[in-house]
Amino acid sequence: MVHTVSVLALMAAAQLPELKTPRPAPEQPLPFSHKIHAALLKCNGCHTMADPGDFAGLPATAKCMECHSAIRKESPHIQKLAQAHGAGEKLKWxxxxxIPEWVSFNHRQHVAVEGVTCESCHGAVAQREVLRRERDISMQACMECHRQKKASNDCLLCHDRR
Ligand code: HEC
Ligand code: HEC
Ligand code: HEC
Ligand code: HEC
Ligand code: HEC
Known part of the structure; x- marks a missing residue:
């Protein structure tokens, strides 16, 4: 029993810990709900992790218009979206x-690790109406998972590009 519990504890730790106090949600240009949209598309339908996979990436307005050229056209929010799209402007999410740009981090390599998903580091996104930072992305938190997963914690692993 004790053994099972400690194995489960180890497995549960292979993710970023929850922040005791989540950051307040930043103001966004549109009230975009992951709860609605993650029920319609997979994460990588919008977050395509372009080469080399460092960034998950945010979708262009053209992606939104695949649906919203027809869906909820009468909504003022969708009119704002269509207007930005027509003018060739990006939405300023x-x-x-x-994390600071001088820290190395690659999304593609992390989601390739067994048992690691988007939720391991960002929480239950598909249940969220509004996103706010709810997980800890400090150096200590990165290193704790590296320890659990027996990945290197050499300073140069994360700090080699300065
Ligand atoms: C229909 C497109 C779409 C889908 C599907 C989608 N997202 Fe998003 N995602 C967005 C947009 C637009 C934003 C920026 C607005 C916001 O933060 O809510 C965003 C923001 C995010 C962010 C915060 C980005 C930052 O600046 O830190 C995370 C994390 C995220 N999404 C994860 C996910 C995960 C995990 C899934 C699957 C469960 C998912 N998304 C599905 C469009 C999408
Ligand atoms: C190992 C932890 C980890 C995992 C797994 C992870 N992320 Fe992230 N995510 C981060 C960190 C750290 C940042 C900040 C990166 C930066 O500033 O360069 C971030 C930033 C983002 C951003 C905003 C910046 C960008 O990269 O475009 C989006 C969107 C995002 N994540 C979506 C996702 C999605 C979708 C998945 C699953 C496919 C995912 N993340 C898996 C840790 C993770
Ligand atoms: C796969 C189709 C699809 C895609 C792609 C999509 N949406 Fe949606 N969106 C929907 C549906 C369905 C609803 C819910 C409509 C309803 O409530 O009747 C919705 C609702 C919304 C709403 C709320 C509208 C309102 O006022 O009621 C906003 C804002 C929105 N989407 C923004 C976006 C943005 C921004 C993108 C691109 C990042 C996007 N959507 C991509 C299908 C989509
Ligand atoms: C969920 C566990 C987990 C978290 C959280 C995590 N990592 Fe990792 N990371 C790994 C594993 C496992 C590897 C080894 C992957 C491999 O060898 O394929 C790795 C590898 C890396 C690498 C080396 C990739 C390469 O080039 O081989 C870097 C850099 C890195 N992580 C940075 C970070 C940073 C920065 C954070 C925090 C923002 C972080 N990691 C959070 C599990 C994690
Ligand atoms: C697994 C990835 C990872 C490893 C390994 C790592 N760091 Fe970091 N380090 C980070 C991240 C992520 C940040 C940025 C944290 C933040 O923004 O709060 C950071 C920030 C820092 C900072 C700036 C602190 C500050 O307050 O601004 C220093 C200095 C630093 N690291 C030194 C080191 C040293 C020395 C080592 C080796 C003992 C090391 N790091 C190993 C990920 C890592």
Whole structure:
């Protein structure tokens, strides 16, 4: 029994820990709901992890218009979306999760690790109406998972590009 519990504890730790106090949700240009949209499309339908896979990436307005040229056209939010799309303007989504650019991090390599999914580091996104930072992305939190998964914690692993 004790053994089972400790194995489960180890498995549960192979993710970023929850923040005790989540960051407040930043103001976004549109009230975009992951709860609605993740029921319609897989994460990688919008977050395509373009080569080399460092960034998950955000969808262009053309992706949104695949549906919204027809769906909810009468909504003022969708009119704002269509207007930006027509003018060739990007939507200025406010960042939720960011680490300094001098820290190496690659999305594709992390989701390739067995047992690691988007939810391991971002929480139950598909249940969220609004995203806010709810997981800890500090150096300590990165290193804790590396320890659990027996990945290197050499300083140069994450700090080699300066
Ligand atoms: C229909 C397109 C779409 C789908 C499907 C989608 N997303 Fe998103 N995602 C967005 C948009 C647009 C934003 C920016 C607005 C926001 O933060 O809510 C975003 C933001 C995010 C962010 C925060 C980005 C940042 O700046 O830190 C995370 C994390 C995320 N999505 C994860 C996911 C995960 C995990 C899934 C699957 C469960 C998913 N998304 C499915 C469009 C999508
Ligand atoms: C091992 C932890 C981890 C996993 C797994 C992970 N992310 Fe992230 N995510 C991060 C970190 C750390 C950042 C901040 C990265 C930065 O600032 O360069 C981030 C940033 C983002 C962003 C905003 C910046 C960008 O890269 O475009 C989006 C969108 C996002 N993640 C979506 C996803 C989706 C979708 C998945 C699953 C396919 C996923 N993440 C899996 C840790 C993770
Ligand atoms: C696969 C189809 C699909 C895609 C792609 C899609 N949406 Fe949606 N979206 C929907 C559906 C369905 C609803 C819910 C409509 C309803 O409530 O009747 C919705 C609702 C919305 C709403 C709420 C509209 C309102 O005022 O009621 C916003 C805002 C929105 N989407 C923005 C976006 C953005 C921004 C993108 C691109 C990042 C996007 N959507 C991509 C299908 C889609
Ligand atoms: C869920 C567990 C987990 C979390 C959280 C995590 N990592 Fe990792 N990371 C791994 C594993 C496992 C590997 C080894 C992957 C391999 O060898 O294919 C790895 C590899 C890496 C690599 C080396 C990739 C390469 O080039 O071989 C870097 C850099 C890295 N992680 C940075 C980070 C940073 C920065 C964070 C925090 C923002 C972080 N990781 C959070 C599990 C994690
Ligand atoms: C697994 C990835 C990873 C490893 C390994 C790692 N770091 Fe970091 N480090 C980070 C991340 C992520 C940040 C940025 C944290 C943040 O934004 O709060 C960071 C930030 C820092 C900072 C800036 C701190 C600050 O307050 O701004 C220093 C200095 C640093 N690391 C030194 C080291 C040293 C020395 C080692 C080796 C003992 C090391 N790091 C190993 C991921 C890592």
């Amino acid at each position: 406010a960042p939720v999760y960011r």
